[in-house]
Amino acid sequence: MAKQVYETFSCDRVTNAMLTEAAKLFNENYGTWGVHADRPGRPVKLSARRLREQYLPDATASSYTRVTVDGNLAGHAFACRWECDGKNLCWVTQLVVHKDYRERGLATILLRSLRTDVDDIYGIMSSHPAACLAAAKSFGRHIEKIPLGFISTDSDAIMKASPIPYIKDAKLCGTLFKPEDTIGLVSGVNTSFFIDHEAPLEALRSIRETYQWPLGDLPDGHEYLLVLERKHPRSKSVVPNHFANT
Template structure:
């Protein structure tokens, strides 16, 4: 377990005031958001049990898989997680991983796991899990969590997620220019080898899908993976429709059993900014 002194060094406080209606009146409620970051060796079993509970209650529900697909969930039931599986998947032994969480008035409101590895002499920061409590969404907590994960030496960022909001949060927190203006040419050239070099098993085994990687793709997906993870897409598709109405999406459609893939080079953005050049987004 991390000592109190070590843990305290990773804590920042962000007071946030919000208005909530109460019987026709607006009532000012002041809340305190506390972000904490821990390295893998400091993450306790108690933290993982709390994180697994958040995942099981707020991540999503199972959808329906094809008849010939090996399926471990029950349609309509919540996707469940255990502390031991969370440690094995997101904090494998020997990997450089970290965990960040945010509490709102002592309630665990969201968390994220990330893993770092070297790719051709450059540091990759990959978000392996991101969950926000339903009652605390649309408060930019996801963006705040990922911003806390970011380090100066991180140059390449990535995430696989069925929820467009997760991709948007990563682009806002770590790219300095959000979707739909992220160049996708880096992913087109390097995604295969970046993923193959990951110490996280499910990332390493991901199967790239979409028109960005295959000209013959016809399912509307631009950049994604076939994860075989048949989670219900009702909520992600609603978010996708909202983003498209505002012209804020470039990763395409979301077929069942797939997840969006966002991989980008933030160092190139810094080089362009220092040289006075302007980044141009790839077409959607």
């Protein structure tokens, strides 16, 4: 049986060698640019340096969680944290699983592994519905029962408080925020991220055969938005320890 190892590192413990490996995983497995992007059909790429600058900024309690399968890097998740109205936010800024290891629960366990005792609210923006399924499950909700009312009332303030520019500046879209919206989205953001949607839309078709999918359709340049409160409020006595696994 394959040996899976999940590890979480706070930003100051992530080495350049780890980021070089993470960039390779991303570049070979994340996806390709869509027809409306500058380089259609080419892989979406990131360098180790951009991973450090954009996903592990010093100003946030950011972290890198990875899974190896028999010693091979099979997936990773980046997260960053900030506060809003006395609540601790944990936002998943990147999630990718190697093509050879998908649909085995790795994304779900990666997200479960990055949780800490002090998180109050989790968020993710993603163009892949499987990432939303994984997030809902890991953060304690069934996708069919996610509290849409909370997303509608609290997302704006939470995201505006983010130290990460693309989260802070994301434009909320969908009928949750604008009931007159006709683009088919229920909860999402317009990020002008024109990744090819063929694989996510195929996954969406399949997921809709199993679940009542609550987040709507996925127009080009948009991503789904999921923001969830932790299911059981944290105990006030918990001593902050952001990265219990390192």
